[in-house]
Amino acid sequence: MEFTRRQLLKFSAAIAAASAIGLDLPLPKGIEAAVQADKWVKGVCRYCGAGCGVYVGLKGGKVVTVKGDKDNWNRGLLCIKGNFLAPILYASDRAKYPLLRKGDEFVRISWKEAMDLMVSKFSESIKKNGADSVAFYGSGQAYTEESYFISKVFKGGLGTNNIDGNPRLCMASAAVGYVTTFGKDEPMGAYDDMYHADCFFLIGSNMSEAHPVIFQIVNERKTKGKDVKLIVADPRKTLVAKKADLHMTFVPGTDLAILNAMAHVIIKENLSNKNFVGKHTVFKKMVNPGPPPKIDKMTWDDYVKFLDEYTPEMAEKVSGCPKEDIIKAARWFAQSKATSSYWCMGLNQRTRGVWANNLVHNLHLLTGQICRPGATTFSLTGQPNACGGVRDGGLLSHLLPYGRLIVNEKDREEMENFWGVPKGRINPNPGPTAVEMFRAFNKSDIKCLWVACTNPGQSLPNLDIYRKGMESKDTFLVVSEAYHPSRTSELADLVLPAALWVEKDGTYGQSERRYQYVEKAVEPVAEARPDLQVMIEFANKLVKSLGREAEAKKLFTYKNTEAVWDEIRAASKGTAYDFTGMTRARLKKAHGMQWPVPTEDHPGTVRRYTAKYGDALVKKFDPQADDISFYGAKADGNRATIWLRPHVGPAEPADAQYPFVLTTGRQLEHWHTGTMTYNVPELKRAAPYGFLEINPKDAQKIGVKTRDKIRITSRRGSLIMEAKVVDVPREGLVYASFHDPNKLINVLTIDAFDALSKQPEFKICAVKLEKA
Amino acid sequence: MPVSSAIVEIDEGAGEAVLNSLSSMHDITVYGMKENKIVIVIDADSLGVIEQSTKKIMSMEGVTGVFPVYSSVDE
Secondary structure (H helix, E strand, O other), X not given: OOOOHHHHHHHHHHHHHHHHOOOOOOOOOOHHHHHOOOEEEEEEOOOOOOOOEEEEEEEOOEEEEEEEOOOOOOOOOOOHHHHOOHHHHHOOOEOOOOEEEEOOEEEEOOHHHHHHHHHHHHHHHHHHHOHHXXXXXXXXXXXXXXXXXXXXXXXXXXXXXXXXXXXXXXXXXXXXXXXXXXXXXXXXXXXXXXXXXOEEEEEOOOHHHHOHHHHHHHHHHHHHOOOOEEEEEOOEOOHXXXXXXXXXXXXXXXXXXXXXXXXXXXXXXXXXXHHHHHHHEEEEEEEEOOOOOEEEEEOHHHHHHHHOOOOHHHHHHXXXXXXXXXXXXXXXXXXXXXXXXXEOHHHHOOOOHHHHHHHHHHHHHHHOOOOEOOEEEEEOOOOOOHHHHHHOOOOOOOEEOOOEEOOOHHXXXXXXXXXOOOOOOOOOOOOOOHHHHHHHHHOOOOXXXXXXXOOHHHHOOOHHHHHHHHHOOXXXXXXXXXXXXOOOHHHOOEEEEEOOHHHOOEEEEOOOOEEEEEOOOOOOOOOOEOHHHHHHHHHHHHHHHOOOHHHHHHHOOOOOHHHHHHHHHHHHOOOOOOOOOOOHHHHHHOOOEEOOOOOOOOOOOOOOOEOOOOOOHHHHHOOOOOOEOOOOOHHHOOOEEEXXXXXXXXXXXXXXXXXXXXXXXXXXXXXXXXXXXXXXXXXXXXXXXXXEEEOHHHHHHHOOOOOOEEEEEOOOOEEEEEEEEOOOEOOOEEEEEOOOOOOOHHHOOOOOEOOOOOOEOOOOEEEEEEEO | OEEEEEEEEEOOOXXXXXXXXXHOOOOEEEEEEEOOEEEEEEEOXXXXXXXXXXXXXXXXXXXXXXXXXXXXXXX
């Protein structure tokens, strides 16, 4: 039987989809091999933190298609963005050559010229003003090897903690939430918990758009499972909320009252697990935020007394969420066989983001809904390597690798010894966090800033003031980017063209502690280079220019990314993150591995903090434990903390002058600042520009209909967008995504940040609206 | 001309109605169904048709999601 090429293509597409759901198709023998790409290379999706496994299809040395990896956790499924990954590599605006600003123009220069200039600028500044006059701003999209290495350069080589990254804008509150409750960062659970949970509590997560494949599994569980409940707490009636058995809507910024009220109901109705609480928890209250914060130990009775005022009636008054919904949610949460909570930016991008995280953890600890299949408290992540590279790898300005802290002398000494740098080299003071760093750059306290693999010229809050700083002629801004112009590279003094995704190799670590190796599949376009290669050359030349040639050679000589990875594994050895056994060879074969992986014959750990379900580190750190041990919290006797956190509202609630709340977020077709997705014709056509969602009742009040132009004004700026009148945001709330580079919604958002995590409150600011 | 495959996820009991609706779309070929998932291939003259078809399927009663799996362009 002969086939046309067209028929072969159709069969190929059908096979891919059928295999993703385990459906056998009666296709002619041998046809699959005939129609697929020349070669398939295993990798990971470039977009969100879900970490979907992919196979990258090559033909004639180019990436021509992508399909889901059916042997990975995503079972071959991809979202619309993942499906159209190939075009991101061949976009017309790929940065191809180093570019130097000359007045208002950029001119092409050689890599040698670029590197010499960059090294001389940084070197001069360090010699004249000290190491704290230079800085690096990194990314949850860089490979782990890149983030670890540049952190070593700045903290161990230069002795400055002026290094932070965009995860500060997206999940810092989740990280600090885990650390303050459980002693160490990262979720204890796994995607596997979705198959066991019979109650899902989603708060501040638009899962169907931001993490579509994860939502597909939740939805499947809800459809197939007997009596599986889905609770969604969100001020917007998203698709997830429409699917929910209970949608808890509330005034933005009042969910702390709701979470405390749920705890109140659980205790009043005797639904708590007192045995678990007595065995595995302590109680604390922060009496002074510091620094350093003053924290008092509390008791169960103190906690019960603290919750007294958080009646469902009080929470309804504060939040607008009906008390019946709060009571129902509390009962379902406590009484289900296994409850899993998921959240994302709705909790994290808040001035009380850490507290909100703590209060979700409280509910799990109070009810014992934790550390067994289906019962877990899980932060979803926005970027593919915020967890692996930045949180675990210690890129942030207060961190050292693998749970070590800058403020801890023992941790500093450990890393100084490990890196082989003089004692005292690591600065004992945490450096500036994202917003603080750009404030310092505005004031020229930081003279030279290197931004890599991220787009702060679009993604920072209160954007205009920071864009002015980046544009300043008094400072030197280097931007490593795969695309030019981006809204940041357009402000740069020097643009370095970066290799993208499978144009280089490296390791990603995603939301469920799953690490995956991304193999290099194709050569970078034109003169683009992998960031790690650029970093290594820069570090060697810079430290040499500072008169420490021998040290540069000792610290920064690596043959390849695997050599960096081997050092990273060694840095994790013996810590609560231990993945010594996760060799490059194993990662190449596996479809991801979940740490801890303490030895080379260890299979990885699906659930952490429970010996019964396979965490080998429980017995190492807490030999007396019979099963559960929160061994990251050694100072608290390996117990987790139930926090007494009062309800506190947002930094800028709506008021008479600015009567609406603006919240920002994500939409299905695009990702982050759109540099990649706006380059995919299919996605751009599906969602060509940003818009403002407004509730029909509010739209009527100000006299706008869908497609009308609407002026949005906050205390920081003003923007005109197209209105989309839709019953999704509740009355008083408007919503826009932050993807569109031509509609910089962040000129309106506020740069107030959480005192503990330093994460800005993108989710809530006050605006006024008028028909434009 | 593009070819794209997808999994259409449906509500329990909606199979027959959704299959009927899909069969009335001339760019769509249904390849099979397992539990609440239907495998389709969209064979279109342009990418715009694929987008329109996907949106139309998403708006069908009983459809809970459309998940693209594979796409290719026959040049």
